[in-house]
Amino acid sequence: MSSRRHSIAVIAGDGIGQEVVPAALQTLRLVAERHDFALDEREYDWGSDHYRAHGRMMPVDGIEQLARHDAIFFGAVGAPDIPDVETLWGLLIPMRREFDQYINLRPVRTLPGIPARVVGGDDIDLVIVRENVEGEYSSVGGRLYPGTPYAAAVQEAFFSHRGVTRAAEYAATLAESRRRRVTSATKSNGIIHTMPFWDEVVAEVMQRHPDVTLEKVLIDALAAKLVLAPASFDVIVASNLFGDILSDLAGALAGSIGVAPSANLNPERRHPSMFEPVHGSAPDIAGQGLADPIGQLWAGAMMLEHLGEQAAADEVVAAFEGCLRDGIATPDIGGRPPRRSSRTRWRRGSGS
Amino acid sequence: MSSRRHSIAVIAGDGIGQEVVPAALQTLRLVAERHDFALDEREYDWGSDHYRAHGRMMPVDGIEQLARHDAIFFGAVGAPDIPDVETLWGLLIPMRREFDQYINLRPVRTLPGIPARVVGGDDIDLVIVRENVEGEYSSVGGRLYPGTPYAAAVQEAFFSHRGVTRAAEYAATLAESRRRRVTSATKSNGIIHTMPFWDEVVAEVMQRHPDVTLEKVLIDALAAKLVLAPASFDVIVASNLFGDILSDLAGALAGSIGVAPSANLNPERRHPSMFEPVHGSAPDIAGQGLADPIGQLWAGAMMLEHLGEQAAADEVVAAFEGCLRDGIATPDIGGRPPRRSSRTRWRRGSGS
Numbered sequence: 290m291s292s293r294r295h296s297i298a299v300i301a302g303d304g305i306g307q308e309v310v311p312a313a314l315q316t317l318r319l320v321a322e323r324h325d326f327a328l329d330e331r332e333y334d335w336g337s338d339h340y341r342a343h344g345r346m347m348p349v350d351g352i353e354q355l356a357r358h359d360a361i362f363f364g365a366v367g368a369p370d371i372p373d374v375e376t377l378w379g380l381l382i383p384m385r386r387e388f389d390q391y392i393n394l395r396p397v398r399t400l401p402g403i404p405a406r407v408v409g410g411d412d413i414d415l416v417i418v419r420e421n422v423e424g425e426y427s428s429v430g431g432r433l434y435p436g437t438p439y440a441a442a443v444q445e446a447f448f449s450h451r452g453v454t455r456a457a458e459y460a461a462t463l464a465e466s467r468r469r470r471v472t473s474a475t476k477s478n479g480i481i482h483t484m485p486f487w488d489e490v491v492a493e494v495m496q497r498h499p500d501v502t503l504e505k506v507l508i509d510a511l512a513a514k515l516v517l518a519p520a521s522f523d524v525i526v527a528s529n530l531f532g533d534i535l536s537d538l539a540g541a542l543a544g545s546i547g548v549a550p551s552a553n554l555n556p557e558r559r560h561p562s563m564f565e566p567v568h569g570s571a572p573d574i575a576g577q578g579l580a581d582p583i584g585q586l587w588a589g590a591m592m593l594e595h596l597g598e599q600a601a602a603d604e605v606v607a608a609f610e611g612c613l614r615d616g617i618a619t620p621d622i623g624g625r626p627p628r629r630s631s632r633t634r635w636r637r638g639s640g641s
Numbered sequence: 642m643s644s645r646r647h648s649i650a651v652i653a654g655d656g657i658g659q660e661v662v663p664a665a666l667q668t669l670r671l672v673a674e675r676h677d678f679a680l681d682e683r684e685y686d687w688g689s690d691h692y693r694a695h696g697r698m699m700p701v702d703g704i705e706q707l708a709r710h711d712a713i714f715f716g717a718v719g720a721p722d723i724p725d726v727e728t729l730w731g732l733l734i735p736m737r738r739e740f741d742q743y744i745n746l747r748p749v750r751t752l753p754g755i756p757a758r759v760v761g762g763d764d765i766d767l768v769i770v771r772e773n774v775e776g777e778y779s780s781v782g783g784r785l786y787p788g789t790p791y792a793a794a795v796q797e798a799f800f801s802h803r804g805v806t807r808a809a810e811y812a813a814t815l816a817e818s819r820r821r822r823v824t825s826a827t828k829s830n831g832i833i834h835t836m837p838f839w840d841e842v843v844a845e846v847m848q849r850h851p852d853v854t855l856e857k858v859l860i861d862a863l864a865a866k867l868v869l870a871p872a873s874f875d876v877i878v879a880s881n882l883f884g885d886i887l888s889d890l891a892g893a894l895a896g897s898i899g900v901a902p903s904a905n906l907n908p909e910r911r912h913p914s915m916f917e918p919v920h921g922s923a924p925d926i927a928g929q930g931l932a933d934p935i936g937q938l939w940a941g942a943m944m945l946e947h948l949g950e951q952a953a954a955d956e957v958v959a960a961f962e963g964c965l966r967d968g969i970a971t972p973d974i975g976g977r978p979p980r981r982s983s984r985t986r987w988r989r990g991s992g993s
């Protein structure tokens with residue numbers, strides 16, 4: 290009998306989510322056994338099929354159902370025949386917001402066997418702390434005079450003192466357990482009104498962390514600096530939109546976004562946190578056994594860490610790093626198509 | 642006596658603007674002579690010194706003074722002791738807006754002798770068409786409850802049918818003279834209200850250009866794709882903020898942002914257009930003879946092109962490409978410090 294039990298909601302979702310979630314779960318169950326705890330999994334078949342059948346991505350009481358679990362293990366949503374606004378606002382965004390998952394944590398590291406795409410990229414080891422519930426992704430906005438030559442659309446970005454404070458506080462505390470450097474992504478040269486506010490609040494928070502060095506960099510220069518000095522970053526704190534862009538960018542520089550994980554955290558644990566890969570449902574490669582499971586698996590490791598199972602989490606990371614070192618890899622990171630069936634292991638090089 | 646005369650307002654501005662503008666003008670004057678036209682230059686000593694003396698970046702009637710010229714040749718503004726909001730809204734942004742320079746054109750190419758920073762980057766040849774007067778850079782925004790725990794800041798992004806139409810139209814027409822591909826930078830997955838509108842207007846415009854292929858890519862995926870397939874892009878059309886980020890990113894991938902030029906165009910020529918490098922005033926290296934003049938010079942070539950002096954423009958580009966091929970380069974692109982004075986030419990390698 291396992292001594293510790295964790296209740297997990299599993300939502301594989303759409304596209305390659307249906308492939309990488311089961312693959313990742315196999316490994317998670319194995320380490321759970323080895324570390325003497327149990328994952329009480331409950332599967333939810335929500336997503337685009339549910340939408341096609343019921344006109345909703347999840348049941349009306351979906352959020353309440355999820356609220357009972359310790360964590361949510363999520364694949365991806367999105368299908369070519371359904372507008373993104375339905376798939377995302379119907380499932381992904383409500384989880385982030387209703388559960389106040391205000392930190393989106395996105396580590397990016399150069400992994401063994403995955404060549405970096407950029408000069409000097411071999412030692413990338415950074416974490417993006419993305420504010421995850423406000424900023425440029427506010428629900429306020431709409432259209433004027435639609436269908437006329439005077440048509441226009443507006444979007445309100447909203448940054449609160451509380452929202453920026455807690456993101457910066459999380460980043461500073463994280464930096465204290467790492468290389469003690471925080472880079473704040475900004476655009477505060479007087480053009481965008483919210484960004485000088487962002488800077489002030491970040492600076493206020495950093496005063497409480499005198500051991501951490503703060504550097505603020507304009508988002509355009511920061512994108513360039515990630516290319517020119519990718520190994521120089523430790524913790525990057527960024528708004529919702531800037532964090533979104535920087536995490537795909539950093540992932541690509543390190544070699545692949547297929548391996549990048551993402552933890553949507555409610556740090557106070559008042560609500561379940563949610564763990565997903567950075568990649569999406571990738572309908573173009575779905576069903577062909579081509580999807581890279583590492584992003585999902587790494588997200589699983591972050592989930593185990595969040596549940597207090599650090600040793601098991603470390604073992605998961607060591608396992609996929611070992612595979613990569615041994616040349617077991619999907620095509621996105623240089624693996625070759627399998628010889629016989631899609632269940633054959635991917636292997637880099639001659640495959641012999 | 643020259644047969645053609647062009648009236649140019651010259652604003653070197655701050656920091657390295659004071660170095661690269663005179664350097665670039667030397668070359669422009671030379672080609673003017675060779676191609677039998679004259680540049681009637683008028684220098685304006687506006688910028689941070691003017692601000693320190695008069696509390697303004699330019700005189701009250703500055704815009705009217707500039708309006709009399711055919712084009713504006715601009716260096717950079719920004720000084721450590723003056724808030725960016727003053728330097729930018731006091732000079733750079735009024736030029737863009739008052740002269741309705743709604744297209745910001747930013748070519749990015751791998752240049753001879755400048756190694757790309759990214760795998761596959763040797764054949765980068767793209768142009769970013771950035772919407773330059775609306776979008777995320779609107780003047781609407783501000784703060785609530787400042788100084789309290791309930792403080793917040795808001796910023797309104799505003800996209801008009803006219804604004805998006807003319808940017809997309811410019812991009813499509815440009816693509817017709819190039820490789821006939823337009824990539825539209827978006828974030829239309831239902832999160833940001835303005836972006837589905839952007840998509841619709843872009844699609845509407847592209848219907849009038851059936852020979853041009855349109856691909857829309859979410860900004861996060863686009864940042865990654867620029868890294869993973871940098872040579873696959875032709876024309877990228879982007880909003881004010883996305884274009885800002887993408888141009889620094891693409892410049893860095895191609896090897897340096899020191900060489901990147903930028904044309905702020907009023908295509909109808911109702912008002913003067915303005916030509917500047919993508920880089921800023923770089924106070925950290927100002928006055929040391931380290932600044933790369935190529936960004937400014939290339940901006941000068943774009944100005945000559947805009948003035949109808951295509952042959953002269955081509956010669957300027959051929960000239961700096963020739964220098965680069967010969968190994969004459971500043972430190973940002975691998976050159977070594979000069980031996981004797983900062984007037985010595987930069988040379989890559991042993992310098993012998």
Ligand SMILES: CC(C)[C@H](C(=O)O)[C@@H](O)C(=O)O
Nearest residue numbers: 377381533567569830832861
């Ligand atoms: C799907 C989309 C709404 C989402 C985002 O922008 O947050 C995704 O890009 C991500 O990074 O998780």
Ligand SMILES: CC(C)[C@H](C(=O)O)[C@@H](O)C(=O)O
Nearest residue numbers: 478480509729733885919921
């Ligand atoms: C200085 C700043 C306002 C400007 C911008 O963001 O437009 C600059 O980054 C640029 O790209 O020209």
